[in-house]
Amino acid sequence: MDQILAKAKKTRNSKPKHNKATYLKWYETMLLIRRFEERTLMMYGQQKIRGFCHVYIGQEAIAAGLVTALTPDDAVATAYRQHGLALARGISPNACMAELYGKVTGCVKGKGGSMHFFSKEKRFFGGNGIVGAQIPIGTGIAFAEKYRGTKNLCVTMFGDGAARQGALFESFNMAMTWKIPVLYICENNHYAMGTSVERTSNVHDIYRIGAAFDMPSEEVNGMNPEDVHDALERAAKHIRAGKGPYFLEIKTYRYKGHSVSDPAKYRTKDEVKEYKDIDPIKVTEKRMLEHKLASEAEIKAIKDKVKATVDEAIAFAESSADPTADQLYEDNYLQEDYPFLT
Numbered sequence: 470m471d472q473i474l475a476k477a478k479k480t481r482n483s484k485p486k487h488n489k490a491t492y493l494k495w496y497e498t499m500l501l502i503r504r505f506e507e508r509t510l511m512m513y514g515q516q517k518i519r520g521f522c523h524v525y526i527g528q529e530a531i532a533a534g535l536v537t538a539l540t541p542d543d544a545v546a547t548a549y550r551q552h553g554l555a556l557a558r559g560i561s562p563n564a565c566m567a568e569l570y571g572k573v574t575g576c577v578k579g580k581g582g583s584m585h586f587f588s589k590e591k592r593f594f595g596g597n598g599i600v601g602a603q604i605p606i607g608t609g610i611a612f613a614e615k616y617r618g619t620k621n622l623c624v625t626m627f628g629d630g631a632a633r634q635g636a637l638f639e640s641f642n643m644a645m646t647w648k649i650p651v652l653y654i655c656e657n658n659h660y661a662m663g664t665s666v667e668r669t670s671n672v673h674d675i676y677r678i679g680a681a682f683d684m685p686s687e688e689v690n691g692m693n694p695e696d697v698h699d700a701l702e703r704a705a706k707h708i709r710a711g712k713g714p715y716f717l718e719i720k721t722y723r724y725k726g727h728s729v730s731d732p733a734k735y736r737t738k739d740e741v742k743e744y745k746d747i748d749p750i751k752v753t754e755k756r757m758l759e760h761k762l763a764s765e766a767e768i769k770a771i772k773d774k775v776k777a778t779v780d781e782a783i784a785f786a787e788s789s790a791d792p793t794a795d796q797l798y799e800d801n802y803l804q805e806d807y808p809f810l811t
Contacts, residue, residue: 473720477692477747481756486695489762491537495694496757497771498536499529499750502553504779505562509552509569512783513729518569521598522583525553527724530749531656532557534697538705539624544614546594546607547626549584550656550723554626558593560586566782572789578800579792601627601634604653608640611651611714622650622708624701630661632675641714645682648713652704653679655716656691658723663735676718684716691721692747 485492506524513522525532532553535545547554555565560576568575569583577587586596594610597603607625614621631637632655644651655675659666666673679686685707690696697719704715722744726733733741757763 476690480693481752492762495533496753498533500775502529522729523550528721530694531691533694538698538701542621544592544610544623546603551596555586558591560588562782563785566786567789570786573792574789601631601636604636604640611649620709624652626654629657641682644714650708651714653716655718657720662727679716686716689719691719692749
């Protein structure tokens with residue numbers, strides 16, 4: 470934890486390596502996710518949103534770097550802390566908020582809720598509620614791309630807790646044996662629910678797991694979109710060259726609890742403050758201003774745009790209709806002559 474923290478603190482004062490348009494894209498992506506998630510928590514408090522809910526606040530730099538390093542044709546499969554990733558992949562804030570509200574205009578027509586976003590058009594395959602279940606799913610999607618002969622890859626994302634699942638080891642073995650074009654990403658926010666990595670594994674640096682399969686693996690500072698973008702770009706180049714999978718452990722931090730019901734008393738205020746001092750949104754804004762990549766007016770314009778976008782998403786969700794009872798049977802596979810139905 471300390472190495473990444475030190476690197477992130479050093480990055481705060483480093484010279485930007487990318488162009489203005491890229492930094493503006495990262496900043497707007499991160500700010501949209503942050504404001505969307507803040508309003509999500511507010512609406513949950515008003516009981517407009519119900520059920521399980523896991524926000525992405527603090528981890529936005531991963532989603533931002535992912536946007537610029539991948540192509541729209543690449544697939545993404547991830548876990549249930551996924552509102553931010555869905556927004557970054559281009560699912561509209563209206564459709565995302567409506568899904569949280571359980572409305573028919575949601576990206577899964579109100580049937581998925583917070584944990585199960587999906588979009589075939591945006592190549593976003595969840596949002597999966599079962600811990601680690603997305604790892605073999607993402608591996609299979611990547612195998613389909615290899616079978617079809619494309620240059621696409623599947624980014625398969627999971628948390629540090631899911632790194633203990635047996636499905637990960639089975640998937641890693643298959644992916645390396647068959648050189649499947651899959652980019653595995655562990656979003657390590659240091660706590661599996663409320664349990665630290667140090668209490669659940671003898672291997673504290675999760676990226677080292679890849680060495681058992683001779684899989685190229687590295688650790689990444691997840692509090693800076695620049696570092697995330699560069700690491701993903703390197704990994705994608707390796708994969709698209711037909712060399713097989715790559716594994717990134719992206720170390721990040723969530724500022725809120727595991728879910729809305731978690732007061733996060735298992736960590737100290739000092740620890741949280743240390744990570745808030747390297748907030749990727751605030752650091753990126755400061756760097757853009759200091760290095761004249763953006764003006765105060767441009768920053769304000771983005772803030773105003775994001776606020777209007779999130780306000781519109783709330784209004785859209787509020788005014789959308791609830792699903793009707795008969796829609797329960799739509800978009801499901803069924804066997805017409807199954808005895809229960811006759």
